[in-house]
Amino acid sequence: MRKWFVSIGLLLLLMLAACSGDESGSSDSDDTEGEHGVSISIWHNFAGNDLRARTVRGMIDQFQKDHPEIKVEAQAIPVDGYRQRISTVAAADELPDVFLTYTGSFTDEFYEGDLIQPITPLLEKHPEWRDSFLPGALDAFEYSDGEIYSAPVAMSATSFLYYNKQLFKENNLEVPKTWDEFMQVIDVFNEKGITPIAIGNKAPWVAQSTTFGAIADRVTGTEWFIDAVAQDGASFTDPIFIEALGYFKQLVDANAYQDGANAIDNTQAEQYFAQGNAAMMINGSWTISSLAASASEETLQNIGVSVVPAIPDGKGRANTITGGPGGGFLLSSKTEGDAKEAALELIYVLSNAEAQKAIAESNSMVMYDVEIDPEKVNPLFYEAFKLVREVEYVPVYDLHLSAAAGEAINTGLQEIMLGGDVEAVAKKLQQAQARAVDE
């Protein structure tokens, strides 16, 4: 009997030992032994089937082919779950060697947590590359230590005003340039039984990122927003911000949005607009890629692109788009030696002049001085590509707010769309941001 116990006990111990042995082995991911000389991991969100995702995945495959001595373990994670996945591995201190990041608070946290290291040496090695980025592109990844941590491979422009040319023509309307014209156009379309603006706000960032950020900046001006984010002499309960929320409420009260906008997702809204059910849609540059993948050439030619109308009484500039440098690749602070060399090379290959051109020609915006061939891209993209060179950029709300405050304004805008009170929304946003700044 005793033998029994002892042998089973031993067996269990062995099992546990085997398990823990395994764990310590796998957490050491940059295991340089093996058939390849060095192995690096890269995580990104180019998981879809759109042209840009395929282009970037192709570049990673090409890198692997060109460097047989390096083993590249790439993982493509769908966009919707990407932030969560990265935050979870960051919490477990198991970040991959190279990973895609977004500008703003997402990257700030990695910097503050000492989880990333600068790529400044890479930029110094290729000065002509560094100097070809558009003004301000690299600033987004420059931190207080004077080092640059990433080079953007995308531009995010989140608030284009797309419009259906035919519907505007049929109703003898001009694309609105000012808020008053905007409200008039909305009324006319409502009278004709056409949805004025399509929006899919089920995932609640949409109204904030595409519409409200642009409106609010026109009302408050950028400086006020930056101060309010820092809680430095400005607060989200200031009358000026209540006024900005009021403009959004005007849209809701004028029935600018289709019924049940909070229950359908962004893609469904894009389809709804592309099918000609709605006259306008305020959405980001990603809409171009998804429409290009699903709509016909004719449909794309029928869509025009502009900016959110000016608000003449506001403190902010007109002719701006919310956005700026988009994602870039970060280098984990744990990657050292040969793996670091390989990882830097991979980052360069994915963001150098050639890569930027390939990305731009796959119908997506970049922050790099590059000429594109109009034949290679779709007409809607080319129109937008020209437009973004004439506008100025203003901050996107949720890229600057803390995560909790971003959630507060997202939910708050849904509340306003359901008839909620603007001051209560402002108060919740202020509480969330003040709390985040205190920490």
Add this chain to the structure above:
Amino acid sequence: MQSVLKVKGMLAVTLLPALLLYSFFVIIPIFWSAYYGFFEWSGVGDASFIGWANYLEVIKDPIFWRALKNNMIIVGASVFGQVPIALGLALMLRKSSLFQRFVRSAIFLPMVISTVVVGLIWGYIYHPQFGIINSLLTAVGLESWTRPWLADPSINMYAVAIPIIWNYIGPYLIIFIAALQNIPSELDDAAKIDGADGFKKLIHVTLPMMWKTIMVAVVLCISGSLKAFDQVFVMTGGGPAQSTELLATYMYNNTFMVYRYGYGSAVSTMIIIVSLILIVISQLLMKRRDQEGRGI
């Protein structure tokens, strides 16, 4: 005596691996999670100890109570929807003709579909512009009844409860059919001789014989609906404006969208406490029923 001890020892030894795994992956994490609830932690960087603040905030947060209320709606819809419907269907489908087997499979089908697919399908059924419900209502002239089912906070909780009911009728149906088939046929004959027929027989013979099975189904229902997450997460994500927030989506959003891991842990500990309370209450109710049953 010796042999009894031996058997017990053997039992303990054979249960040990399972027990170890269970405590390692279930019991210990519960306590860890309760412990994490005492920290403010964004997932990156250092966690700071803040005592009971997270738990107090959970209790003070109206959204938590709304989530609890919504969860109770799901529990209610499941207990008073799934169980009676499954029972009624079981009574109708107890025989095994081809037609009845077909209907049985049709009812069981949603159970084998991924819950994400169920959520997506019902999302389209409820779609405010193209959804089949609104199209049907318009087609029969009831245009005034059309509404954004998932976006209107006054009804969307009931709208999301329907797919959940639909999704899980299958297993209860199977359990009830098995219970029905276990009722000895002598009882049927005896009831017939005593003149109990149809409804009378159902009330006085069939249901009492199935009572224990029904109670088990109710407990399964309660624990299942407290865990409800996937269909609602896919259909509404807890929105709009947190109107369909459930305990699980509330926990998920706080942990993984707002990055407050400590607060999320505190919420999940509260979920465990709420679940335990509900299970204890239902157990007590069951025991009382049991004793009453014996008294007769």
